[in-house]
Amino acid sequence: MTPKAPRICFNGLFLQDPLDGIGNYCFYLIQNLIRQHPDWKLSLLVNKPAARHFRVFKEKLEISEIDIASVGWRVVYLHAIFPFRTLRFDLLHSIANVGPVFCPVPQIITVHDTYEYVRPDRMTPLKRKQFILTKALSGKNAAFIIADSKSTQEDLEKFYPGLRGKSHVIHLGSKFPIASPSEEMSRKNFLAHGTLDQGRNLTQILQAYARYSRKDLHKLVLFGVRKNGKEAGLPALLQSLGIENHVTLLGYISDDELMNLYRTSLAFVRAQDYDGFGLPAVEAMSCGCPTILAYNSSLVEVGGDAALFFETHNVEDLTAKMESLNDAAVVRNLVQKSLAHARNFTWEENALRASDLYLRCLNKTP
Numbered sequence: 001m002t003p004k005a006p007r008i009c010f011n012g013l014f015l016q017d018p019l020d021g022i023g024n025y026c027f028y029l030i031q032n033l034i035r036q037h038p039d040w041k042l043s044l045l046v047n048k049p050a051a052r053h054f055r056v057f058k059e060k061l062e063i064s065e066i067d068i069a070s071v072g073w074r075v076v077y078l079h080a081i082f083p084f085r086t087l088r089f090d091l092l093h094s095i096a097n098v099g100p101v102f103c104p105v106p107q108i109i110t111v112h113d114t115y116e117y118v119r120p121d122r123m124t125p126l127k128r129k130q131f132i133l134t135k136a137l138s139g140k141n142a143a144f145i146i147a148d149s150k151s152t153q154e155d156l157e158k159f160y161p162g163l164r165g166k167s168h169v170i171h172l173g174s175k176f177p178i179a180s181p182s183e184e185m186s187r188k189n190f191l192a193h194g195t196l197d198q199g200r201n202l203t204q205i206l207q208a209y210a211r212y213s214r215k216d217l218h219k220l221v222l223f224g225v226r227k228n229g230k231e232a233g234l235p236a237l238l239q240s241l242g243i244e245n246h247v248t249l250l251g252y253i254s255d256d257e258l259m260n261l262y263r264t265s266l267a268f269v270r271a272q273d274y275d276g277f278g279l280p281a282v283e284a285m286s287c288g289c290p291t292i293l294a295y296n297s298s299l300v301e302v303g304g305d306a307a308l309f310f311e312t313h314n315v316e317d318l319t320a321k322m323e324s325l326n327d328a329a330v331v332r333n334l335v336q337k338s339l340a341h342a343r344n345f346t347w348e349e350n351a352l353r354a355s356d357l358y359l360r361c362l363n364k365t366p
Contacts, residue, residue, distance in 0.1 A: 006362055007041040009086060011094040013066060013074050017049035018252065021279050022112060025172060026095045027053060032351030034060045043089065045082065047074065079134070091358055094138070101137040106361045108354075109139060110146040111167070113276025114155040118297075119199050139163045143361045146170050146354065148277035149298035170354060171302075172279050173347035174286035176259050181288075181339055187331065190322065191265040191289070193280065194222025194249060196230040201271035201294070201313065203237070208318035210241040214326060218266050223250040223258065262287035266325055267334075270294065273312050278302040286342035290334035292321045306334065306341035 010030065015023045030042060034057060043062040044054055051065045064085075068074045083100045086092050092099065092107045099109045115122055116131050123131065139145055139160060145167040147153035157164045192205050202222075209220045220243070225231050238244040253261070262268065268284035269292045278299045281291050285306060293299040295309040303309065308324065310317040325331055360366075 005039045005041055006091060006358065007043070007089045008091045008093060008358060009043045009045060009089040011078075011082070011092060011096070011099060012044050012046035012050065012054075013078055013082070014071070014096050015046055015050035017047075017052070019050065019053055021172075021277075022096050023050060023053065024175060024279070025110070025112075028173065028175060028347040029095070029351055029354060030054070030057060030061060032347050033355060036348075036351055037355060045085070075130075075134075090362055093354075093358070094142075098131070098134045099138040099142065101134055101141065103138075103141055106143045107138070107141060108144045108146060108357060108361060109142045110148070111135075111139075111152060111156055112148050113152060113274075114159055115274070115276075117159045118155065118274045122198055136160055136162060139166070142166065144168060144357050146357065148172055149301050151298035151301055152276050168353075168357060170350055170357075171345050172277050172282065173345050173350050174279075174283045174342060175255065175347070176262070176283055176286045178286050178339060178342055179263060179288040181336060187264060187266040189219045189221045189248075189265050190267055190269055191221050191223070191261055191284075192269045192271075194225035194231065194234070196234070199273050201273060204313060204315050204318065205269050205271050206237065206241055206243065206247070207315045208322060209247075210243050211315070211319040212322045215243065215246040219246050219248055221248045221250065221261065221265070223253050223261065225249045225251055227251065258283075259287055262289040265289050266331065267292050267308075267322070269318070269322075270299065271312075271318065272296075272299070275299050275302075281307065282342060282345045285338035286345075288335045288339050290325065290331060290338060292318065302345075304341050304344075306337035308334070 012026050045064045048065045048067040051063055054063055079100050083102050083104055086105050089105055092103055092105055094109045097111050099107050116128050120128055147167045147169050150169050153167045153169050156167055196202050238247050262284045267290040270281055271294050274297045281302050284291050291307040293303045293307045293309055294312040296312045308321045310321045
């Protein structure tokens with residue numbers, strides 16, 4: 001007898017438009033599952049604004065759009081109504097840290113980080129308590145938990161001892177193809193994500209760059225700069241550091257534009273004091289872009305021996321790592337290491353390992 005094709009639903013209720021890191025995770029996981037298992041019946045429950053990104057799969061993916069603007073009401077929907085909609089599926093995969101606390105079908109949850117404990121200042125006290133409770137309860141009823149990194153797995157088991165033994169590490173992948181080692185690019189600028197959100201430490205990157213000796217040759221390019229909010233004060237900050245003529249501010253850019261930036265940059269700098277995975281670092285390495293990373297959390301795991309590390313919050317150390325790239329031989333060596341290391345992180349492997357967990361869950365295999 002031919003085994004019945006599994007019916008799998010993806011919980012994308014909290015995906016954002018444009019897609020962020022979790023949204024891209026959902027997109028590339030579904031894309032590769034469709035390629036690897038064309039007979040499987042896949043469905044996505046998604047917030048309406050983000051649904052447009054998944055319509056490219058409409059021939060192979062059933063899309064159910066939920067038009068609830070309020071995050072609070074989506075939380076209510078997740079726990080009070082959505083569980084009853086899962087009854088027609090064999091498996092639910094909640095892809096954004098939490099799932100419904102009651103789920104009548106087997107559930108797998110992907111946990112990307114533990115910000116609620118590592119950086120509690122990023123949440124209001126009420127939101128933090130609610131998040132911790134739902135994470136613990138939904139994790140308890142999950143068959144398996146996927147952690148993006150060993151670092152996240154260790155934090156999860158530290159802060160949620162009741163979930164020990166359930167988690168499996170499955171690394172994320174790069175959406176960009178591995179660049180050819182023979183491609184000789186003119187590497188001009190340093191590159192960083194341009195938001196002033198807590199924990200990203202953009203100010204420290206700017207301070208380190210202000211001390212850099214060759215600003216005339218290598219500018220700093222910041223992408224993803226929002227026109228409103230905290231980033232409105234960026235021009236004044238640049239002026240106070242005397243680097244306003246050496247820094248380029250870019251807003252939202254397309255994937256093709258970002259790939260070109262990675263392939264032509266001297267280095268990508270990530271100074272966060274905590275990262276659940278560090279996906280942009282992997283994407284940079286896949287494009288042959290050297291990376292300078294803060295030495296903490298999953299960044300150590302993701303960077304491996306292919307990245308330059310600096311002591312977190314140490315501006316002088318970060319400047320020293322920037323200065324080291326004035327040596328062309330150092331840059332060439334990092335480019336080669338980056339391309340080799342990036343091959344360890346692919347969406348194909350991510351989907352293969354996730355589908356293995358799906359089958360183990362459905363077959364009730366530990």
